[in-house]
Amino acid sequence: MASPAFPRCDDTGAWKALRQHFDGTGRGFDARQALQADPARVQAFSLEAPQVFADLSKNLLDAQADRLLLQLAQECGLTAQRDAMFAGEKINATEGRQVMHFLLRAPRQGGADARLSAELAQVHETLARMLAFAEELRTDASITDVVNIGIGGSDLGPQMATLALDSFVAPGKRFHFVSNIDGHELAAVLRQLKPEGTLFLIASKTFTTVETMTNARSARQWFTQQGGRDVSRHFAALTTNVQAAAEFGIGRTFGFWDWVGGRYSMWSAIGLPIAIAVGAQRFRELLDGAHAMDRHFREQPLERNLPVRLALLDVWYRGFHGFTSRSVAPYHSALRRLPAYLQQLEMESNGKRVDRQGRELPYATSPVVWGEPGTNGQHAYFQMLHQGTDVVPVEFIAVKKPEHGLAEHHPQLLANVLAQAAALMQGKSDPGGHRHFPGNRPSTMLLLDRLDPRSLGALVALYEHRVFCAGALWGINSFDQWGVELGKVLAKDIAPRLASGDTVGLDASTAALVQRLRD
Template identity: 70%
Template sequence: MTRVRCDQTKAWGALQAHYDEAGRRFTLREAFAADPKRFEALSQSAPFVFADLSKNLVDARTEALLLALARECGLEAHRDAMFEGRHINATEDRAVLHTLLRRPASEPATGALASPFGDVQSTLAAMLAYAEEIRADHTITDVVNIGIGGSDLGPQMAVLALEQFAAPGKRFHFVSNVDGHELAGILRGLAPEHTLFLIASKTFTTAETMTNAQSARRWFEQSGGVDVARHFAALTTNVEAARAFGIETTFGFWDWVGGRYSLWSAIGLPIALAIGAEGFRGLLAGAHAMDEHFRTAPLAQNLPVRLGLLDVWYRNFHRFTSRSIAPYHSALKRLPAYLQQLEMESNGKRVDMAGAPLAFGTSPVLWGEPGTNGQHAYFQMLHQGTDVTPLEFIAVRDAAHDLPGHHAKLLANALAQAQALMVGQADAGGHKDFPGNRPSTFFVFEQLTPESLGAFLALYEHRVFTSGALWGINSFDQWGVELGKVLARDIEPRLASGDVAGLDASTAGLLARLRPRA
């Protein structure tokens, strides 16, 4: 498989010339005036998701050049290599098979994928059976998921998003922060005999997770809890360590599943506990439908590809450094944080696959809040600030409640904000002047369901894959999280001893300030 880095292609130079000639002066108002069919040309339906791309700073020429760039970089071959199970995560010599987690049993894998597919199906069946058992156990009223990163963000986001489908009589709590205030606050409202703890750590050694897990077990035992094996389960591959902890129920996953891609695996047990086996299979089905779209649709009609190419256009030619996510649905409140990890941990890289430094930017900063809250917080900057920040709206057509008037106001605000960013407003005095021409993408779900959520998350995964593939980086390792962990292991005992030998002056001074007083 040959990969060509984007800046080493002919299309890259053509895109730069196009940007210099027309792109930097592109005006959305003029584009809509000149082309009455712009919305139809630049909007698209994909499985469970509709996307309006027409308010972006692109035209037919831009898209054609970006598609030429994708082909010259070997995007299709790289995509196919992922689905075939080749070790495209070269720095860790691993396959990237999170899409296999979504593949239905009715479409069995063959060849090298047959064995891992069999493992996936047996683990999924066991996990869902356990989930149904716990859902039927009315003595369990509270489920506490203890994990961090991908073992927390994905399940937490999805459980909140799909709350309308959750089983009555059960509450879900998520602990990730090693700051004991978080765990202590949750434990105050629990009874040990009614609580199930899920310990999510692939190696069962993650420092933050195991610190919280040990404190949870200590609380359980000191509060009169009995039978750790019944009230604790582990999502881990280290069965021996889990058993030593007192846990007998374990569900594993594999080294070809990165943490930020793992909610489809046993890490998704909290989701299955919340929405049931049928709901969890719906989540997988929606993602699989988007997988098939990404795998088979021509590049020009491939929504994840079009979005990933747009990201390259904005990051490397317009030099936009961030992107904001504004879901107009309160249940999606944790979606921006989830997408932040997905994209920034995947594509926040500064060297290519050969280890050579990059001469261009990669991942933008992703950030956001539910849209109506953002309107009264940071939308001021989006409309009138000195930096241009592309914004992504997410709206759901059908409300899941029957409160009169609310949903129409919510949707009207989303539509109005997108319109205002584009058209702006003139004011000679300046203070009420809105420059407009601020780009946005608008996503629409008919309903927020397990299927539509699964499809959207897979859409984003493949979008990140696309931009990473063109940049020539490895989107599937995360070495950047390791150094701080190593240094923390050295610093922790120093907080007790006061030893600052070998530390820089700043760290030594801060450590002295932070040491507990006798």
């Protein structure tokens, strides 16, 4: 993938044509007028994917821009780049790794390229062990609390999914997630626990992550000080470093592979908290939903391929309209951690400033991703969305059928999500200015029939593939994260200085702050 065989988006004829179109008429496109003039626009800009319906008709995209964006995907070799990933090629060139999170949800038979049969067999062996352990825990009434200690991909995915599937969680068990090295977070969880009723899951591929191992050691110390016995029964490790886990006192480990990036790992052993929460059968349904989206991505033509179409919108909005962020507004409280999960998935993947050859990029890449569940967001940041100086595309996620029996609530929730999308587009005229809404503010509507394991799996896989497509078009490696490392290295240097007071070699600001924190 380091080969220039796949051109960068700005090296294509389609990019130049898009620039001409945008400067000519695309910049002034009005979605309100387009919908009024063409009743068929909704159908033309709607797509069906497994478990997800998407209405893109309120976006600032006319037929010509849409055609040129699809041409851009073709000229960048997007399908060939996709096929290289699914064939197990080492598309993560800077780390020399394959990228095969899709293999974690592939069926044992016929779910992947035949060349990956050995890896697929290992996946299913680990999956069977993990799900057997999850079922054992679910029927163990003595374990009332499960504490997942991890950070980044070892925290955000399992936490998001466990909360999202709360309606399916086994009664009698509570789930806690500790990630921050700030001791206040762990202390707040430990106050709720009894050692004899707690299982700690230590999630770290290398078993060396500073935040995770600091929290793990503190949890073990609390466990023994509170009279806990048998660390090997009350601690399990999600890691490939079996030796380090054994030295910690853990005998039960579940591993994964270097071709799984942390932010793509909730389908692996990192998903053990999800499996304990919802059970083996529903965890397999989560995998099935993701695999269905994998097939959609692999098999559908570009024009009917939902991950591709969403990625093309991202390129259009960042590279031409200059929109710097995207707000994700899930109108389902169980999806409240989805925006945080997507922040890592998208910004860690595509927050890059050089292409695969190390050349500095002349265009913008990942937008800032942020959001809150509706209707809470309406009473917070939606003021800016409607009347602020920046245009922020919004991604609404709505669920048709609730998992509760409170009859009055869900119709109001659905009315609000529809109203907000309509209001952003329609706007409202006020000569006095204070009540003027400019309108023509773009949004996408993603609809699920219900929020269950299968639909959640499809939704998350949709976002994974969208990120891959955008990165492929921008010509970047979406699967390394060197930007995470520098701060870690500096923290290791500064930590002992806080104890010793040595500030030699530090910049003046950092040195002064070290001294102030020691006073």
